Amino acid sequence: MPSGRVFGGQVVAQCVVAATATVGPDRAPHSLHGYFLRPGDVDEPITLAVERIHDGRSFARRRVQAYQRGEPIFSAIASFQDHDPGMEHQMPMPEVPAPEEVASAEEELGGAFALLRHSPIEARHVHGGIYLEVPDARATQATWLRIRSRLDDDPALHRAALAYMSDFTIQEPTLRANGVSWRTKGLRSASLDHAIWWHRDARADEWLLYVAESPTSRGGRGMNTGRIYTRGGELVASVAQEIMARTPAFN
Template identity: 60%
Template sequence: MPYGRIYGGQVLAQSVVAASRTVGEDRPIHSMHGYFLRPGNAAQGLTFSVDRLRDGRSFSARRTQAFQDGVPIFSMIASFQTQDDGVEHAVPAPGVPGPDDLPDPLAEGTSSRRRLRDSPIELRHVPGSLYTDVPAERQPHQAVWLRTRREMPEDPLVHRAALAYLSDMTIQESILRAHGLTWYSPGLNVASLDHAMWWHRPARADEWLLYVQESPTARGGRGLANGRIYTRDGLLVASVAQEVMVRVPSEG
């Protein structure tokens, strides 16, 4: 990340793994709620602490904190559940162009190419990305196809953690689009404040996933963003909510 910060999705994903290692494989994570407390320093290591809050017949709860220099930079509570049957429905995926029909952002401006070339994640925006061009229309929503660039192990926990990693990526952009901003708008300061995620169904992070995002509101230097993640064949696999600090210089 710029300025030597740790990408928040990395800390989130590692916290998911740390908590999951204290629960049996028959109880996968189904939800988490966390707060980004301080920016992480990418030049330093992380220490994870897991508290066992509850182990019931069907559900378990864990609190995980990520530390640097003896202080927490991220704190979350996660819930785990044994596989169970029940009612089932899902909001269908919107009709958008497929990833093969969209431009590769690596073909855009030099600065965005340099940033994305080393990323482990491949992205395709609907409409175009916010790395260079100001959005043609101010609208508080977008969709992004994304996947890991390389094939991942078969371990379901690895894919659940990778999905958490992906969930912190681009969701802030629905707020930026609503105000005609790009990642390179002068003076823009964006930081994730908190993050909530619900895993509904299994999915592979190394296959194309559609991340549908919208922002219902922004006020007081904060914006709220919601997201839904679908498989390429339209299966809803996760839901996300995040509040974001968004600061722009005052005009005049």
């Protein structure tokens, strides 16, 4: 990240990979709940520690922590489950333009696109991005996302990549609702916690629709929730995150 901080989604994904390595191949992650404790430094290595806290007949839980300089920067508990049959339903995907019909970040930013050129995620905001200004002040948004590079077919890799992507743009409904862009002078923001629930497998290198909303913001904090769909309309993950967001205009 330009700020020199480690992208939170990277740490979440690394924790998913580390925890997955301690369970059998017949169990997949279905949820992770964690807290960001300190900013990560891109120039420092990250050490991961996994604790086996429960192994049941159908579920397994792991506590996983990411460290830098001997101090935890992220702490989470991940839960894994066997592939069991059961009830099934989902909320339908909203009708939005296809990704080919939505402006890319490069088209939106023009010469300023260099800021995102090296991002592994390609993003297309259905309602316009808030990189430089807020074109539409609303508490909801929809964004097409995908990993730019083609990934191997391993489902575990795509679950980790989905966790990585889940921290991308999830903060924006809070900012958008308050008319705050990423370029707003004096903006200070940070993810406080992160939760993701995997519902179905999907390829992270194919277009996914990230539908997000912010039900409330107060006291320098904003709550955001999201749902991630395949292009075909399958709900593959749900996300929740609270952020710190402060600007001089609201202080």
